[in-house]
Amino acid sequence: MNDKPPPLPKRQPKAYQNTGFLESRDARALRILAEYLEPSSRFRHYKVDDTIVFMGSARLASRETAEEALATAKLAGGDLTIPQRQLELSAYYEAARELAKRLTEWSKGLGEGGRRFLVCTGGGPGIMEAANRGASEARGLNVGLAITLPMEEYQNAHISRELAFSFHYFFMRKFWFAYHAKAVVFFPGGFGTLDELFELLTLLQTGKMRKHLPLVLFGPQYWDEVIGFDALVRNGTIDARDLDLLHRTDSVDDAFDYITQQLAEYALPNPGPTL
Secondary structure (H helix, E strand, C coil): CCCCCCCCCCCCCCHHHCHHHHCCHHHHHHHHHHHHHHHHHHHHHCCECCEEEEECCCCCCCHHHHHHHHHHHHHHCCCCHHHHHHHHHHHHHHHHHHHHHHHHHHHHCCCCCCECCEEEECCCCCHHHHHHHHHHHCCCCEEEEEECCCCCCCCCCCCCHHHEEEECCHHHHHHHHHHHEEEEEECCCCHHHHHHHHHHHHHHHHCCCCCCCCEEEECHHHHHHHCCHHHHHHCCCCCHHHHHHEEEECCHHHHHHHHHHHHHHHHCCCCCCCC
16 A cells, blocks of 8 residues: 655746746747846946947958968968958958047046946947957947847857847847947948948938937948949939938048047937937
8 A cells, every 4th residue: 555645746837937938929028028128227237328339241350360361362272352352341340440449448538427438239240349349458348239140149259248148139139229329330231231220320310219329331432332322312212411310431530530529519418328
């Protein structure tokens, strides 16, 4: 005769600890909300109210890396077209790195309470790595808003670990780009950079974004080849004054002077994020 009591039923996890539910279709709203609340909590803890966002291609390499790739291709006797072009484009990597470093040094010298105008990127390689690297070289905190992708998940090594984020939803990531931004610099890039550029232009053009947000297009030769802004004006699909939303330059000095002047005039007297 077995006198042992029957086993107790297995205790089920609480709903907020149920991984199967949290990863299900029914909990999508909770996951979206988490990608708002968790970054908000961390930004508040580290007193981050505003950022300078750097956008650009993940495929551009540093000058050192591009020179090594070209040397390897020469030794192998292969086609030099791509590595030579990569070496030319590495100038944008170095420019982003230098600009981020100078802006970080400038922001650290403001003597303001809290942390002002942190460099913020998408957290990946290329231009994103360059900007995080420049800010890190200036010994400044910087932000990386990385995205998980089917083919890869990459965060560059120069992001401040306190402010390294990983997003599933593109639209929540783009929200955080826009929410704290007080200036945005667009270096040459592909579909992702174009998407981010046109979304911000649309928000500013339509007045849905009420704050003053200077946008810098770095590398006019590239941008004039890729986007026919003048053709948009000529065909009447945008107004000529819409182009005033963009400051075009290929000079780190000019970009630095323009951004710091704009921030001093519009953002320093009005701390805090606004859309």
